[in-house]
Amino acid sequence: MVKPDVQKNDVVVEVEGLSKTFNGVAAVEGVSFRIHRGEIVGLLGPNGAGKTTIIQMLLGVLTPTAGTVRLFGLDVHRHRESVLGRVNFSSTYVSLPYSLTVTENLRVFARLYRLPHPEARIRELLQRFELEPTAHQLVRGLSSGQLTRLCLAKALLNRPEVLFLDEPTASLDPDMAEKTRRLLRDVRAQEHTAILYTSHNMREMEQMCDRILFLHRGRIIAAGTPREVLSAYGEEDLEALFLRIARGGSRVEAS
Amino acid sequence: MKAHRVLAVTLRHLYLYKRSLSRMLEVFYFPLLDILVWGFITVYLQQFQKALPHFLVFLLGALILWDILYRTQQGISISFLEEMWSRNLLNLFASPLTPGEFLAATMIISLVKLTLSATVAVFLAWLLYGFNLFRIGISLVPFVLNLILMGWAVGILTTAVILRYGQKAEVLAWGLAFLFQPLSAVFYPVAVFPRPLAVVALAVPATHVFEGMRAVIQTHRFPVEHLAWAFGLNAVYLAVSLAFFYRIFRVVREKGLLLKIGE
Ligand SMILES: Nc1ncnc2c1ncn2[C@@H]1O[C@H](COP(=O)(O)OP(=O)(O)OP(=O)(O)O)[C@@H](O)[C@H]1O
Ligand SMILES: [Mg+2]
Numbered sequence: 001m002v003k004p005d006v007q008k009n010d011v012v013v014e015v016e017g018l019s020k021t022f023n024g025v026a027a028v029e030g031v032s033f034r035i036h037r038g039e040i041v042g043l044l045g046p047n048g049a050g051k052t053t054i055i056q057m058l059l060g061v062l063t064p065t066a067g068t069v070r071l072f073g074l075d076v077h078r079h080r081e082s083v084l085g086r087v088n089f090s091s092t093y094v095s096l097p098y099s100l101t102v103t104e105n106l107r108v109f110a111r112l113y114r115l116p117h118p119e120a121r122i123r124e125l126l127q128r129f130e131l132e133p134t135a136h137q138l139v140r141g142l143s144s145g146q147l148t149r150l151c152l153a154k155a156l157l158n159r160p161e162v163l164f165l166d167e168p169t170a171s172l173d174p175d176m177a178e179k180t181r182r183l184l185r186d187v188r189a190q191e192h193t194a195i196l197y198t199s200h201n202m203r204e205m206e207q208m209c210d211r212i213l214f215l216h217r218g219r220i221i222a223a224g225t226p227r228e229v230l231s232a233y234g235e236e237d238l239e240a241l242f243l244r245i246a247r248g249g250s251r252v253e254a255s
Numbered sequence: 256m257k258a259h260r261v262l263a264v265t266l267r268h269l270y271l272y273k274r275s276l277s278r279m280l281e282v283f284y285f286p287l288l289d290i291l292v293w294g295f296i297t298v299y300l301q302q303f304q305k306a307l308p309h310f311l312v313f314l315l316g317a318l319i320l321w322d323i324l325y326r327t328q329q330g331i332s333i334s335f336l337e338e339m340w341s342r343n344l345l346n347l348f349a350s351p352l353t354p355g356e357f358l359a360a361t362m363i364i365s366l367v368k369l370t371l372s373a374t375v376a377v378f379l380a381w382l383l384y385g386f387n388l389f390r391i392g393i394s395l396v397p398f399v400l401n402l403i404l405m406g407w408a409v410g411i412l413t414t415a416v417i418l419r420y421g422q423k424a425e426v427l428a429w430g431l432a433f434l435f436q437p438l439s440a441v442f443y444p445v446a447v448f449p450r451p452l453a454v455v456a457l458a459v460p461a462t463h464v465f466e467g468m469r470a471v472i473q474t475h476r477f478p479v480e481h482l483a484w485a486f487g488l489n490a491v492y493l494a495v496s497l498a499f500f501y502r503i504f505r506v507v508r509e510k511g512l513l514l515k516i517g518e
Binding site: 088107 | 259260262263264266267270271274275337338341342343344345346347348349350351352353505508509510511513514
């Protein structure tokens with residue numbers, strides 16, 4: 001008998017009817033989706049569409065107004081400790097302590113996530129992100145691109161099964177952005193990491209994502225592989241589709 | 256509560272202190288100035304030794320003990336501010352770290368800071384004025400313990416308010432403990448208060464510590480009653496501040512303030 005590849009088809013993220021209202025204004029409304037092991041899913045949409053809000057709810061740092069978030073089948077708000085040890089995140093909205101060196105920062109998080117061989121893992125990540133020359137430099141002295149890479153290294157420390165990345169390439173030069181994308185694809189290939197990804201770089205989204213979720217005013221208005229979404233709207237590329245949706249608002253219909 | 260996570264956060268702050276001269280100075284600088292100013296005032300007032308036989312012990316002892324409370328409170332709230340300033344809160348709380356583990360780490364840090372600055376203060380008082388704090392004797396231990404407990408309670412309260420109101424409330428990290436100072440009868444007995452104020456003062460744990468300390472020095476009797484009050488009140492203060500902190504943490508998760516705080 002052939003064993004089905006459960007590993008690869010596992011649903012690791014399950015979001016049902018997720019909503020968030022801030023002071024009576026809906027930021028996210030009735031969002032549902034799933035992410036499988038090893039899948040890269042892009043969350044895209046105009047400024048204020050609700051991407052960061054969704055990611056915060058998935059990380060359990062923001063309480064939903066309605067709906068559920070399950071990671072590995074467990075409710076993230078009820079099983080924070082066991083779930084959050086298996087995921088990680090990086091975001092343009094956070095930083096790392098400035099007065100610590102690159103290595104010290106990684107050591108702190110290595111302990112927080114209780115890595116079995118912290119020093120080896122830290123060396124490996126410094127090398128992967130070309131941060132070795134800065135290993136003993138204070139974070140204060142890093143360029144913004146180096147800081148971004150350090151945050152990504154922190155996000156990979158615990159070999160997360162699900163990785164949440166909120167605009168991870170925003171401050172990288174084209175060369176580094178390309179290397180980072182390659183690295184994330186490698187991580188996915190080697191460790192079957194699921195990645196939920198936001199970016200305002202549409203080419204990047206086309207290259208990176210197996211599937212995209214197009215968010216507009218807190219709702220998912222299109223979902224599927226980039227190709228499926230483009231053909232539903234009859235557009236050539238995501239950039240054109242993005243402009244059409246952002247400017248035309250919710251009146252835009254799939255053809 | 257997982258020890259490795261508590262130690263991770265503790266380590267982060269030890270790295271910080273190891274490197275930061277200004278933070279190290281803060282630990283030593285203020286005790287030094289305090290001891291100098293108050294010490295010389297005391298030396299001067301010693302001329303009236305006959306009227307006030309225990310003056311030196313009263314003032315210098317009170318000063319060193321008050322600093323224990325203040326340093327402990329700061330150890331907690333400033334550690335929190337450091338995370339806020341470096342925009343690290345989301346990194347921490349999107350990991351398995353619990354709010355309770357975070358507080359436990361800040362408590363350890365406050366003990367480290369306190370040990371450093373109290374050692375300096377005690378040593379200086381001995382060096383400059385020949386004042387030996389340990390003269391107060393073994394009763395010092397439960398007194399100090401109560402000051403630490405109250406320092407934690409005030410520190411947790413302060414942290415909760417900063418968590419909720421962000422930078423606007425930052426000043427509390429330096430100021431809230433001092434709100435309790437006039438009430439705590441640090442440098443004078445509760446007897447100087449008018450009746451209604453005395454009642455309020457006696458609801459502050461530190462008041463019983465300082466009253467108790469004076470009783471030891473004057474009567475050489477161990478003030479069991481003051482100590483019992485101090486422990487009882489501290490239990491209440493800690494329970495209330497912890498409940499408040501957890502409640503605020505829930506509000507913060509609802510309003511999404513972890514990402515916004517410090518901006
Ligand atoms: N903590 C908060 N309190 C009040 N309103 C909020 C809060 N966080 C987000 N919002 C609002 O929710 C909406 C969605 O914001 P969010 O940050 O999720 O957008 P986004 O898709 O990440 O946008 P961007 O591309 O600019 O990063 C916005 O209207 C924003 O003003
Ligand atoms: Mg955003």
